[in-house]
Amino acid sequence: MRCPQSWLLLFAIALAAGCATTRTTAPGVVGVNREQTMLVSSGEVDRSAAKAYQETLRDAKGSNLLNRDPREVERVRRIAARLIPATAAFRSDAPGWNWEVNVVTSRELNAWCMPGGKIAVYSGLIEQLQLTDDELAAVMAHEIAHALREHGREKAGQAAGVNAAAAIGGALLGAYFGIDSG
Known part of the structure; x- marks a missing residue:
């Protein structure tokens, strides 16, 4: 094996070793004990x-x-x-997030919560569906759950992993066939 290939192999091994599995919510609280592989830092x-x-x-x-x-x-x-204090049942740090809540005027039936507690609700969801407070709370709680479980971080890590694997695979194939990847 030539030197560049050795370095690529070592990099791939280090990358795989650096993949930390973590539990983003307290085990047993909601009956879900799921580990996630995170390649990107929460911060x-x-x-x-x-x-x-x-x-x-x-x-x-x-x-x-x-x-x-x-x-x-x-x-x-x-x-x-009403919902934010209840997040402590899933993550002790979540009530202390810098929560922001806003409404965007749009006919779109949508709501989302970004990592760290950044919530947006589209007016179309409220107006077109004529949701009760409890129904709207259910939608918002669902979106908050994505942030609590760090689904955005998990997807970012998956994308980074796929990109790294593609780059390493391309470099290895290029080296094997003598093709300059540049």
Whole structure:
């Protein structure tokens, strides 16, 4: 094996060894004891999510689509205020996240919660479906659960792993066949 291939193999082994499996929520609390492989740090994902959230808010505000109906905003924030303390049952750190809750005026039937507690609810979900507070809370809790379980971080890690594997595989194939990957 030539030197570049040896380094690539060592890099692949180090990358695989560095993959940490973790439990993102307390075991047994919800009857789910699932381990996840995380390749990206929680802090990195939280910073990226906060930046994307601020960009989303800036774009919505620039289009006069952010928090246009004060009653809807108050309602969504009141529901979130009821849900956020309950997150401690799943993650002790979650109630201390820098939670943000906003309503985007859109006919889209959507809501989401980014890592670190950045929530957006689209007005179409509320207005078109005529949701009760309990129904809206169920939708929001579902989205919050994605953040609590760090599904965004898990997907970012999977993408990073696929990209790294493709780069390593390409470099190995290139080296084997004598093709310059550049």
